[in-house]
Every structure is written in C-alpha cells, then in structure tokens.
Amino acid sequence: VKKVSKSFESKAEPVKKAAVLGAGIMGGGVAYQSASKGTPILMKDINDAALDLGLDEATKLLNKRVSRGRMDAMKMASVLNKITPTLNYGDFGSVDLVVEAVVENPNVKKAVLAEVEGELPEGAVLTSNTSTISITELATALKKPENFCGMHFFNPVHQMPLVEVIRGEKTSEEAVARTVAYAKAMGKTPIVVNDCPGFLVNRVLFPYFGGFSALVSDGANFQQIDKVMERFGWPMGPAYLLDVVGIDTAHHADAVMAEGFPDRMTHEGENAIDRMYKLERFGQKNSKGFYRYE
C-alpha cells in the first residue's frame, strides 16, 4: 500500500462532474454512490435496456432509504437528477473523471478507453474498474497514459467502503491524487496500490478461496466451513462469499492469479470453483451456486 504524496493530494482539483461507462452491476452502483454524495454523473451504455437496469437499481436503493425514513422524496428526486443516462458521448467534454466499468474483456476495454479519451477535456482523469486486467497493459491503448489509473470498487458498491486506486507504470501522481479525492468525496476509503495480478485484496482473498476449495476437494462439507468461519467472526463464509462474488467471476480471477503467481496459485486437477463453474452454478446471479436462491 502506497501513500499519495500530501502535496499532490492537497492540490488535487475536486471532481465536479464524473462519468461512468457501463450501467451494469458496478456502473449502476458507481452512479448511485456518486450522485448520493453530491457529484453529478453521466452514465453511458450501449443500449437503453442496460441504462434502464442501472437507473432501476439506483431507484431501488433510494426507495429503500426513503421507506426507512433516512431520506425524503425531494432529496431522492435531487439524487436521481444527478444521474444522466446517455447512449452517446454528448456531454463528456465537461467531465473531470471517468470510471470505465464495461465487461471484463481487455480488447473491449482498450477500444472503449481509446474512444472516450478523445472526448475528454485536457487533464481529465480516466480510470478503470477492472478486477483483473493490468492497468499498465490497458494504458497502451491511450495517448495520455499518465492520466489513467485503476479505480477498483467492490460489489455492492454502496456497501463496500474500500476502493483500490491502482498506479500503472505511467500513471501521474496528479491522476492518483484526483482519483483518491473523488473516492473520498464518494464516502469511500481509498488505498493506493501498485499494478499486479489481484492488486491487493484479491491477492489475500484468492489464496483463501484456494484453501477452502482444497478442503472441499478433500471431502469437507462447505456449509460446515461457512459456519466455522462465521463463528471465527467473519460476516460470511467462503462458499457464501463465492456465491455473492459470482463463481464465473471467481473462476476467471483464479486463472489470472495462477498465471501471475504460478509458484503459489496453481492447483492440481479440478477444485471446487472449477467444478461449480462447469456445472454453470454461478452463484446468486443465476440463483444457484453452493447454495440455492429462490
């Protein structure tokens, strides 16, 4: 974990207007969080149905707050007004920072990042919410890699305080400082880390999932392991957490970690994550993972 230099942090211009590319699980969450904390945000996707999903998610979260008496209807309307859904780059010329949250595919991300870079004003910061792709590698698609860094939120965005700000080889200190400032304005706890497979959190989490999968392969009962880890004091056990993360996502990240750290992260034969993946039990997203969801 690195510190962002205090002199850069104090000089970082606040983000007055942001944009998010992709209105999916993460993009919708980022839009909600930014608007809730007062920073207007453009939310771009490639079709209306996706934009509607992102807006519906934000509306659902806001309705919950209203029904619990934590927000009035006027405030809810003003938060929703701060999210501008769009299918084109119309107002991107006045944006200070962009969070790219499209599908986890390096070629799609590179194309989208190069395209949006051409729409932004001088000095705007471009970030990616990628979970597994190297920031230095994504930066090769850009004319100004110094203005680019990782901004890795966790799911669900409105509940998870941590944000990893990832410094690529060419990222400037100004870009890091501005991203840190935006994360703080969103009410999050940013940490600055270097670019490596898994960044920081997944380097801790995936060996843990690996240990869990090996125990299950050795014959242990996954429900018992979950109960034990809850008694240990963790809010949920590894099987349930994998269902929340998504088994397909975990399977992909596992492969990235194995490639990045072959001495530590490879396993012989199939583990529990591989088996669940083959059975298409992707977790909560398709209502069946280690557990069943109605």
Ligand code: NAD
């Ligand atoms: P998702 O599939 O829910 O959403 C992706 C969205 O991107 C879709 O709405 C899709 O229409 C849109 N999209 C595709 N191409 C586009 C383009 N050219 N321009 C604009 N929008 C486009 O995916 P997600 O789970 O929200 O993940 C998004 C990113 O966040 C990925 O990089 C993922 O690795 C990362 N991430 C996901 C999680 C998670 O738990 N889901 C956690 C942290 C980070």
